[in-house]
Amino acid sequence: MSNMEKDNNTGLEGFSDEELFRRVDHNSLDSEKITAPRYSYWRSVFRVFFRNKVNIFVLSVLLLIIAFTYIYPMFCEYDRFANLMNSATKHLTPAAAIKQFGFNLHYILGTGASGQPTFDAIWFGSRISISLALICAAINLAVGVLIGAIWGFSKTIDMFMTEVYNIIGNVPYILLISVLVLIFAPSFWTMVFALTITGWIGIAYFIRTQVIIIRDREYNLASRCLGTPITRIATKNILPFMTSVIVTLAAVEIPSYISYEVFLAYIGMGLSDMSLGRLIYEAESAMVTPGWEFEFWSPVVVASIITVSLYVTGQNLGDASDPRTHM
Amino acid sequence: MGYTDFACPTSRYVIERLPMTKYLLRRLLHGLISAGIVVAIVMILIYSLMNRDLIFAHDTTFTNLGNNQKTVYKYRRWQEYGYIDYKTYADYLAMLTNNGEIDEETRARVVGFGKKAENDSEEVAEYVARFEEYYKKLGYRVQRLDAIMATPRKYANGGQQQLFAYKDLPLSSRLVKYFTGLIEIDNIHYVKEDIGERKLTFTLHDPFYGGTKFSPAIIGNGTKHKYLLYFNNRFPYLHQNLITLNLGKSYSVNTGVDVFTTMTQPQGSYLPRMVTYPTGLQEESADDLHTAVYVAGSRESSLVYTDRFNDDYTSMLTVKSGLSKMGYSFVIGIIAVMLSYLIGVPLGIAMARRKDKLLDKLGTIYIVFIIAVPSLAYIFLFKAIGGKLGLPTTFDMESTRKLMYVLPIISLALPSIGDLMKWLRRYMIDQMNSDYVKFARSGGLSEHEIFTGHILKNAAIPLIHGIPASVLGALVGAIITERVYVIPGAGNLLTIAINANDNGVIVGVTLFYAVLSVVSIILGDILMAMVDPRISFSSKTR
DSSP states (O other), X not given: OHHHHXXXXXXXXXXXXXXXXXXXXXXXXXXXXXXSOOOOHHHHHHHHHHHSHHHHHHHHHHHHHHHHHHHGGGGOOOXXXXXXXXXXXXXXXXXXXXXXXXXXXXXXTOBOTTSOBHHHHHHHHHXXXXXXXXXXXXXXXXXXXXXXXXXXXXXXXXXXXXXXXXXXXXXXXXXXXXXXXXXXXXXXXXXXHHXXXXXXXXXXXXXXXXXXXXXXXXXXXXXXXXXXXHHHIIIIIIHHHHHHHHHHHHHHHHHHHHHHHHHHHHTTOSOSSOOHHHHHHHTGGGGSSTTOHXXXXXXXXXXXXXXXXXXXXXXXXXXXXXXXXXX | OTTTTOOOGGGGSOOOSOXXXXXXXXXXXXXXXXXXXXXXXXXXXXXXXXXXXXXXXXXXXXXXXXXXXHHHHHHHHHHHTTSEEEEEHHHHHHHHHHHTSSOHHHHHHHSSOOSSGGGSOHHHHHHHHHHHHHHHHTTOEEEEEOOOEEETTEEOTXXXXXXXXXXXXXXXXXXXXXXXXXXXXXOTTOOOSOOSSOEEEEESBOGGGTTTSOBOEEEEESSSBSXXXXXXXXXXXXXXXXXXXXXXXXXXXXXXXXXHHHHHSBOSSBOOEEEEOTTSOEEEEOBOGGGOEEOTTHHHHOHHHHHHOSSSEEEOOBOBSSOBHHHHHHHHHHHHHHHHHHHHHHHHHHHHHTTTSHHHHHHHHHHHHHHHSOHHXXXXXXXXXXXXXXXXXXXXXXXOOGGGGHHHHHXXXXXXXXXXXXXXXXXXXXXXTSHXXXXXXXXXXXXXXXXXXXXXXXXXXXXXXXXXXXXHHHHHOOHHHHHHTTOOOSTTHHHHHHHTTOHHHHHHHHHHHHHHHHHHHHHHHHHHHHHOTTOOTTSOOO
C-alpha cells in the first residue's frame, strides 16, 4: 500500500519505458548468492562472550586455576607425611612456615596437621575434585540430554519415565550414595558411579520439558508435515535451540558436583582420597583453633573460587550461545 | 537466557478429565504407591546389597566373644536387624510345648543335645531330626556347630555346641510385614492376660487432674495405652494414643524405639513436678502419666510400682525440658522459611523493577555467591562472622537464650532468599514483555500498579507451588546447618542411621521423606489452583 502511494507521488510521468526499465539477463551464478553478512554461530558466541570485560577476567581466573590444578602437581612431589616426624612443622601459620622452611611457594599458606604444605594439598585436592566434577557432568549431561530428548518425543516413554522420575526422586540421595560407597570402597570411580547412577534423571526431565515446549512449535509442525524424519527434526531443529539451555545447565551442574563432594566428605561419606571436600572435613577443628585458621579457610576459599568462576563462565557462555543475543 | 521458557512444575503429572476430589485422591494413591516402591528399593539396597558384616564393625560385644558363641551372636543380631529369620532348637521345643505336642518333662529331657551329632541320645536324635525336617521344609537352612573344646573336659571360650535354623527374609514378606504393621490401632483386646472388664471409659473429668477439673479423656482397660485421648498443657493440647505409627524400630541410634517416636519425643533434662499417682501417692517425678503403656506383670515386679499404680499400666515417657528432634528442626526451619519469603519476595520484585541498575547487579552477585559457593563454605562463613559478633555458635538445649537460634535461622534463610530472588526476578522479567503488560501500560496504569497488581500475581504462581514443600521440608531439618551448630534436630537422623547401619531407622526415615514429598507436591498443586483460577483439575490444561 505505502509503496504504491509513494510511487504515485514521485512523479514518474513523462519518462519512457526504456528509461525506466533495463533488461537484466538471467545469471544462474548470481542467483545462488544470498546477500547476507557472513554468520558463524560459534564466532558470534565468542564475540558476545568476550564483549563483557567481567567474562574475560573470570575466564582467566578459571584458566589459571585449571592450569595450576593440572600442571602444578606434575612438577612437584607431594608426600602428605613427609614432615610427620618433625613436630615443629605442624599447624604453622604462613609466616611461621616461611620462617621454618625459608621462602618457598609450597609454604605460603602454612602447614597442616601432619606438617604437610597446605598449598600443595589444595592443588592435589582440587585436581581430584575438578576431575570428579567434569567426569560426572560429562556423563550426566550426555545421558540426560539423550534420554531427555527421547523422553520428550515419545508419549509411551513419557508415561513410563515420569513414573520412574517420581519414584527415584524420592529415594534419598545420601542413602543411595552411602550404600554404594559401603558396597564398593570409597574410591574415585565409586563416587563417579554413585553421582551418575541417578544424577542424569533430573537433567533428562529438564530437557524433556524443554523438548515438549519446542516440539509443538509451528516450524516443527510444518517440518513434520513436509515429511522430515524425527531424528532430523531432533538434530537440526531442536538441538540448535537447546545449545544455550545445555550450556547453562552445565554451568549449574559442574560446580554442583564439587559442592556435593564437599558436602559428602563433611558428613563422612566422601572419598578416601584427599579431595578438597576431605581437606575441609579434616581441617574442620582447625577453624576454631586460633592460629590454625589458614588450614581450614584456604581449601574453602579455593573451592569457592573454583565453583564461582565455573558458574559465572558457564552462565555467561550460556547467555552468549543464545542466538537472540547475537544482534 | 536459557531459562526463559522454564515450564511450571505442575507439568509433572498428566492432568486428566476428572472431578477435582477424585483426581486428587487418585494422585494421592499414586503418590503413596510410589512411596511404597521407594521403600522397596531402599530395602533392596540395605538388606541385599550392603555387606551385613558391617554392623559388627563397632560392636565390642562381638569382638569379645569367641568361637561358636560369636557365630550365634552374629545370627541373633542379624535377626534383630531384620536380615534373617533365626530359630534355635530350644525355640522349636518351646513351640512344641506351647502347642501341647510334648509336655514340659519331655522338653526338659531332650533340650540338651550332644557335643557332636553322634553323642545324641536316641530320643534327642529323634527330636533333632524332627527339628531339621520341620525347618528344611519351610526353606530354612539348619546349622549344627559341634562343641569346641579347650581340654577334653573344658569348653573353649564360647565353644558350646549350637543348633539353629535360619533363612533370609524375602523382600515380599518383609514389605508385607512392614506395611501391615505400619499403622497400629489400639483396641481393648490388645492385652493377652486377664485384666478384668475390657472397656473404654469416656470421662469429662480426667482423674489425672484430681477428677474435679473439666478435661475430657478416653481411658481404656485392655488396651495398650491407658489414655487414648486426653488434653494437657503442651502443644497441640489434644493428644491421642489410639493410632500409633510404626515407621520402624531403631536398633542402635535409639535402641528399641520407633523412628517416629524418636523424631517426636521431647529431649533434654527431666522436668520433675508434683505428680499424683493413681494410688493417691504424691511424688516429685518427671513421669507423664498420660503416656502409660501396659506391661504384663509389671506392678508386682517392683515395690515402686506397687506403691504408685493400681494396674499394670506402668511404663511411661517422661516430661522433658527440650523440644523433640522434629520440634527443633521445625522451629528453626519455619522461621527461616517465613523470613526468606518476607525478605526474598520484596528483593526479587525490586531487582526486577530496577533491572540492570545497581540493586539488580548487587542482587545478582549475591545469587551467584549463594548458588555457586558450596553450602558448607558459606555456613561456616556465617558461623565465623556470627561468632565474631558475639552470637552463640553452638546450640544448648538447657539454655533458654533465644539468641542461639539466630545463626542457624540465618544460615537456613540466606540461601532460600537467594533462590526466591532468582526465580521471582526471572519470572517477573519474563512477564514484563508480555502483551497484557504493554496493554496495561498503554491504558495508563502506573508502573507500581502494573507490578503489584498484574505482574507479581502472575509471576508468584510458580513460587506459591513451592510453599507447602518448604513448610513441610522444615520438619525434615537440614543436615549441614544442624551439624555445624550442634542442633539436636531431625536432619541428622538419616546420616547417623546410615553410619550406624540402623536399618529400621533408614527405612522409616525414607518412608517419612517420601510421603512428605508426595503430600507437599499435591498440596502445592491445590494451593496453586486456589490462587490461579486458570488452573483447574477438571479439564485438560494443555
